[in-house]
Amino acid sequence: MWNELASLLPEALWETAQMVTVSSLVALALGIPLGVVLVATDRGGIAPNPALSRVLGAIVNATRSVPFIILMVAIIPFTRLIAQTSIGTTAAMVPLSIAAIPFLGRLVEAAIREVPRTLIEAARAMGASPLQIVVKVLLPEARPGIVAAFTITVISSIGYSAIAGAIGAGGLGALGIQYGYERFDTPVMVATVVVLIAIVQLIQFAGDRLARRLGHR
Amino acid sequence: MIELVGLHKTYRGPGENVEALRGVDLRVERGEIFGVIGRSGAGKSTLLRCINLLERPTAGTVRVAGVDLTALAPAALREARRGIGMIFQHFALLSSRTVRENVGLPLELAGRPRAEIASAVDPLLEFVGLEAMRDRYPAQLSGGQAQRVGIARALAARPGVLLCDEATSALDPETTASILALLRDVNRTFGTTIVLITHEMGVIKEVCDRVAVIDGGRIVESGRVRDVFLAPRAAITRTFVGEPDAAELSVMLGAELDERGSGGNAVWRLGFTESARESVVTALIRRFALELNIVSGAIERVGGEPLGTLVVELVADAATQAEARRYLDSVGVRVDVLGYVERTGKSLT
Numbered sequence: 392m393w394n395e396l397a398s399l400l401p402e403a404l405w406e407t408a409q410m411v412t413v414s415s416l417v418a419l420a421l422g423i424p425l426g427v428v429l430v431a432t433d434r435g436g437i438a439p440n441p442a443l444s445r446v447l448g449a450i451v452n453a454t455r456s457v458p459f460i461i462l463m464v465a466i467i468p469f470t471r472l473i474a475q476t477s478i479g480t481t482a483a484m485v486p487l488s489i490a491a492i493p494f495l496g497r498l499v500e501a502a503i504r505e506v507p508r509t510l511i512e513a514a515r516a517m518g519a520s521p522l523q524i525v526v527k528v529l530l531p532e533a534r535p536g537i538v539a540a541f542t543i544t545v546i547s548s549i550g551y552s553a554i555a556g557a558i559g560a561g562g563l564g565a566l567g568i569q570y571g572y573e574r575f576d577t578p579v580m581v582a583t584v585v586v587l588i589a590i591v592q593l594i595q596f597a598g599d600r601l602a603r604r605l606g607h608r
Numbered sequence: 609m610i611e612l613v614g615l616h617k618t619y620r621g622p623g624e625n626v627e628a629l630r631g632v633d634l635r636v637e638r639g640e641i642f643g644v645i646g647r648s649g650a651g652k653s654t655l656l657r658c659i660n661l662l663e664r665p666t667a668g669t670v671r672v673a674g675v676d677l678t679a680l681a682p683a684a685l686r687e688a689r690r691g692i693g694m695i696f697q698h699f700a701l702l703s704s705r706t707v708r709e710n711v712g713l714p715l716e717l718a719g720r721p722r723a724e725i726a727s728a729v730d731p732l733l734e735f736v737g738l739e740a741m742r743d744r745y746p747a748q749l750s751g752g753q754a755q756r757v758g759i760a761r762a763l764a765a766r767p768g769v770l771l772c773d774e775a776t777s778a779l780d781p782e783t784t785a786s787i788l789a790l791l792r793d794v795n796r797t798f799g800t801t802i803v804l805i806t807h808e809m810g811v812i813k814e815v816c817d818r819v820a821v822i823d824g825g826r827i828v829e830s831g832r833v834r835d836v837f838l839a840p841r842a843a844i845t846r847t848f849v850g851e852p853d854a855a856e857l858s859v860m861l862g863a864e865l866d867e868r869g870s871g872g873n874a875v876w877r878l879g880f881t882e883s884a885r886e887s888v889v890t891a892l893i894r895r896f897a898l899e900l901n902i903v904s905g906a907i908e909r910v911g912g913e914p915l916g917t918l919v920v921e922l923v924a925d926a927a928t929q930a931e932a933r934r935y936l937d938s939v940g941v942r943v944d945v946l947g948y949v950e951r952t953g954k955s956l957t
Contacts, residue, residue, distance in 0.1 A: 482905035516660055517765070518689040527717065531704040596737040607703055607745035 396579055404586065406480045407562035410552045414487035415545045418495040422544070423537065425451070425492060426499025427525055437511065437521045451493040457591055459551050462486055462556065483560030487551055502536025503529050517604040535606035542598025546591050553587075563587055609769060609801045610636040610659060615668035616823075628654040629665065630825040636818075638768075641795050641802040641817035643833070645809065645848055651825040652805040653682040656771055658673050659803060660692045661685060672770055697774035701746040707733065707741045707757050714765040717945070732760040736790060752783035759790060759832030763798065770794065772804035776811060788814045788922075809848045811925035812908045813837065821845045828939055837910050838879030838917065839944050851877070851917070852904055854947065860903050861921060861949055869948035874929050875903070878918045888918070888941055894934050898924035921949065 425447070431437050432444040455463065464547045465485040467477045470485040506529055523537070553564020563583050571580020617629040628651045636642045646652040657663035658670055661677050662860055670677045677688055687762060695715075701710050711732055720728075734737045736756040747889055762770055772791065777782040792815050794800050808814065812819050812833055819841060820830035827949040828842040840846045846853055857875065858865045864877060880888055893900055901921040922929055936943050 507698075507700070508698045509696055509698060510702060512662055513694065513696060514713075514717070515662055516689060516692070516694040516771075517717050518686040519717045520683075520686060523717055525711065528702060532702060534704060605704070607806055 395482040395570075396582055399570065399579075400582065400586065403561065403566040403583070404408060407549065407552050407556075407558070407564070409480055410483050410487055410555065410560065410562055411545060412550045413484045413489045414548050414552075415541070417484075418491035418544050418548075419541060420524065422492045422495030423530075425496030426503060426537075429496060430529070431521065431525065436513070439525050451496055454489065454493045455497070459486070459490055459554050460558075463555060471516045478509050478559045480561045483552065483555035483562075485549055490551055491544050491548050494547060495540060498540030498543060499533070499537055502533040502540050505536055506532040520533045534586035535602040538602040538605060540599060542595060542602070545594055545598075549591060549594075593597060609638040609673060610634070610642075610673040610803065611669075612655075612658065613669045613671075615649075615655070615658055615670070616666045617658065617663060618666045622924070627716070627825055628841050629658070632668070632822075632825070632827055633821060634830075636801060636803055637797070638801055640787045641791070641815050643802070643812040643819040644803065644805045644822055645807065645812055645819060646805070646822035647807060647844075650822045650847045652807075652822050653773065655822060656773055656803065656805045659771055660689050660694060672838075675951065680916070687745045690714065690765045691767050692769045692771060693765070693767035694771040694773065695755065695758040695762050697777050699746070699751075699758045699778075701754055701757055701761075703746050706743050706745055707738060707749070710746065710757055711764055713761060718765060728764060729760075732763055735763075735793075736760045750778050750783075750957045752786060755779065755783075756785050756790065759787075759794065762795065763800070766798075768801060772801045774806060775804060775805065775810070777808070781843075784811070791815055791926070792814050809850070813908060815911075817911075821848065834913075834915065837908070837915060838912060838942050849917075850906065852919070857903065857946065861901075863949045864952055865947040865949055867947040869950075870949045871926075872950040873924070874922045874948055875923060875946045876920055877944045877946055878916075878920060878936065880916050880918075880940070881914065889920075891935070891939075892932055895935065896924065896928050898922055898932065899927050919946065923951075 429444065429447060431450070432440040432447070434441055459572055466486055466489060470482050471477045473485050474482045508530060510528055514524045518604045519527065552560065552562050553567070556562045556564030557568055563586060567580050567583035570576050571583055612632055612634040615629050615632040617788065619626040619628060632655060633886070644652045644655060654663055658665050659672065661670065666676065672692060675688055680688060702713070705713070708729050711729045715725045715728060730739065733742050736759055737758050738753060739759070741749065741753060746757070748800050749757065767871060776787050779787060788811065791802060795802050804811065804816070816833050818831065819833045819836050820827045821844060823834070823842070823844045829836060829840070829845050837849055839853065843853060846914060852860060854867055861875070877887060889900060892913050894900065901923065903919040903921055905916065905918040907916045922932065924932065933943055
């Protein structure tokens with residue numbers, strides 16, 4: 392049993408790491424701009440565009456209200472287009488990313504809204520353009536909040552990756568469900584859960600530390 | 609330097625519109641320190657924000673250094689704003705930047721090279737007395753230090769105008785005095801035209817050359833600080849200078865003050881400089897057949913010069929009152945008639 396675990400666990404861990412890393416990076420690349428656009432285009436924002444704001448908000452809400460397991464199935468054609476397959480670790484990265492982008496986007500939006508309005512006003516008074524306000528004021532000032540938001544996104548991606556595991560994506564979730572739950576192999580299930588807990592703790596700890604270091608408050 | 613003509617600003621609310629400015633005309637000369645005083649909600653903050661178009665007026669024009677800002681395209685307006693510095697009640701420093709990086713921000717936004725920014729920032733920090741704090745973050749500064757950084761930052765792009773939005777309202781009295789002294793230094797050293805808004809008469813008295821009193825979105829009184837202080841006309845101005853209004857005076861007099869009347873004992877406000885203070889009361893009593901009741905009085909420093917105001921009731925007939933008035937005019941004491949009280953048995957007539 393221990394031998395089996397020793398060979399399965401590292402592989403599962405690696406698959407989870409791949410899925411979570413890729414989807415988190417995609418979320419980082421697209422979720423932060425999404426958050427910025429949500430704030431900027433809002434009524435009274437630095438580049439108001441109520442129509443765009445409303446459309447984006449609706450898309451974000453829709454994506455976020457679809458249960459992940461349904462989202463995975465619903466976007467299979469899209470997944471196939473991107474990943475050339477609809478099953479396995481690589482394929483799971485697509486729905487994981489699609490779920491993580493609006494998730495992080497909303498959290499980044501909230502983090503940016505925490506930046507005091509008077510700082511935006513001060514920047515405008517100095518002759519800053521909307522883009523300069525984003526780059527020089529909003530993002531740096533919201534950095535601790537954005538780091539915290541990203542930490543939450545990574546952790547929630549770990550959770551979603553376990554759901555993806557249930558339908559053939561591999562990873563720690565699959566290991567726990569197939570070997571532990573379905574075969575009544577309690578030690579494997581416990582070991583998987585312990586590893587997951589350890590990873591989440593580690594990521595939360597690192598995220599908190601980084602956020603604190605960046606926040607000169 | 610600054611010319612506001614026919615400024616109106618209406619905020620569209622969900623229910624009713626709010627008229628923050630209802631036709632404001634204002635001229636601020638180059639190199640002066642101009643104060644705008646008003647209660648909260650009087651429109652002073654909107655007025656200040658109209659000068660650099662953080663708020664766009666609903667109607668009217670804003671000219672700064674001869675340029676009509678309301679006619680500028682966005683890029684040109686941003687360029688023009690670099691010539692107008694601004695400081696804020698709560699400092700508005702970026703918490704993610706050190707003191708130096710905060711002060712250099714306006715130059716960074718203007719796309720100046722790094723070396724130029726570095727060489728511009730240090731002398732400014734020295735000017736505001738914070739060169740030792742340059743690598744600190746705003747959270748590590750006291751309120752007074754933070755406002756000094758705010759001032760250094762506002763000066764970084766060498767603006768001709770500095771707008772101060774309640775710059776001392778979050779500070780204790782001692783720190784307020786030091787920040788006001790710094791503003792005067794800025795004005796003298798760089799010739800910067802300063803416009804400040806406040807709800808404290810003390811601030812106006814301390815640094816301003818001229819003052820405008822704003823109430824209900826209109827300028828109700830303006831002029832040299834000294835003149836406004838010695839002879840406040842509008843009721844709101846009287847409360848700002850701490851003078852009792854007609855109702856309070858009636859209580860103090862123990863009789864109804866008739867502001868429009870002409871008979872009975874005259875109630876005057878006398879305004880004078882320190883040197884004249886002692887002689888005024890004595891001379892009046894000795895020279896004329898009158899009794900003098902002192903109702904209230906105060907000595908205040910205006911622009912570093914002591915000025916006194918005294919509210920007195922003259923128990924005298926009309927002819928004596930006129931004579932006394934002529935005498936006071938001749939010795940340079942300012943007289944404003946606040947009203948009359950009728951007293952039975954007390955009047956000499």
